[in-house]
Amino acid sequence: MTANPILLQKKYARVIECFASNMSISLDDALAFFYHSEVYRLISEGVSDMHCMSDEYLAEELKVEYNTNKLNE
Template sequence: MKANPILLQKKYSRVIECFARRQGISLDTALDFFYHSDVYRLVREGVSDMHCMSDEYLAEELQQEYQAEC
């Protein structure tokens, strides 16, 4: 299922902000990581309706991916 692109952009910004706050990193760093992450790819492609998950859940998934790469 595909989500409305405008709504997705708003969701992305909320997830990025939450992720940056949790990790204590700048928004620029969080933004760069997000757009190169598996989480972004899955949400963008509509896999498993990831776009329906809460912002907090997606930020947690992003945090786990970030920590795995560090």
């Protein structure tokens, strides 16, 4: 299923803001990470209705992906 593109853009903004706050990183860094993340790909492609998940849940998923990427560097 796909979501309305305008609603998705608003969702992305809320998730990025929540992620930045949770990780104590700048919005620019959070934005850069988000648009290269697997979470973004899943949401944008409508996989498993990820866009229906809460902003906090998606921010937590980003946090896990972020920390995993940092460990693998």
